[in-house]
Amino acid sequence: MVGIVIVSHSQKLAEGVMELAQMTAANVPIAAAGGLENGALGTSYDKIKNAVESIYTADGVIVLADIGSAVMTAEMVLEDMERDNVKLIDCPLIEGAVVAAIESIGGRTLNEIIEKLETV
């Protein structure tokens, strides 16, 4: 199954989006990377990296981010990982997460899910 990582400035928001996605796709591999190590608002390179690694499989991982530094930091994590089956997708965060989770549970491939997300 394709994994999903939610990157947000806020730990609460990242976890909330994860919860929503799991509501319709309970067993989807999903991880939240929200806020800084100390819980403050912001984005943490290490949290994003660890989140991706925690659910990574050969099926790939889709990364969704909220705004500004979350997007830029996620980009840097992905560049350093050099894995072409880990993709940052630009789409509305909550709807994107819900759609990606349902599609992943449905057994879609990484590219099929990305195509779907482009219409979200």
Add this chain to the structure above:
Amino acid sequence: MIDAKKIIEIVDAAAKKIDAEKDFLTQLDNEIGDGDHGINLSRGFKSVEEKLATFADKDIGAILKGVGTALVSTVGGASGPLYGTAFMKAGNVCKGKFTLTDEEIATAFNAAVEGVKMRGKSAEGEKTMLDSLCPAYRAFQGGVDGGKNLVQALEDAVNAAAQGVEYTKTIIATKGRAAYLQERSLGHQDPGATSSLYILQAALDVLKKG
């Protein structure tokens, strides 16, 4: 001409300058952002300072890359990936070098500025750090090409950056958090443009001491 030891001194001076100006940078970000730029950067540069000792025998490329990595990992705001990319890209063009000619410094400066543009998907005139970095780079390159010495060229760069900071007061933000404020961002100077000026000033202060 500059050597690795001087680069470390400059990084150290930049860290101290950012820490000294932390409250002012945060206040600027309070006006048009989320009030954390000084906090973010001083946290980042503190972690850079903690790594400084491990840079002692490294080449300039490795030092700059180390600075960039530390900033990306610890800043937490947009300025983290932006300055992080800037230092890493500059490091890329200084790989294996223990000294840089003035031309090579200009090349590294250019790589840093291009890195910010790439990472931020941004350009000059959007009320960001690029409004001090871009004119500063042009002034520096112009100085080097025109046969000025390093201190003179950097002095020109600092003056251009300072003018760039003033210019940010006159424009509306179209990138970064301040862009959400639209015309309400007018009249305020950009925090990132200001911190870029401080970093360049720190470099100039070190080089002036000889």
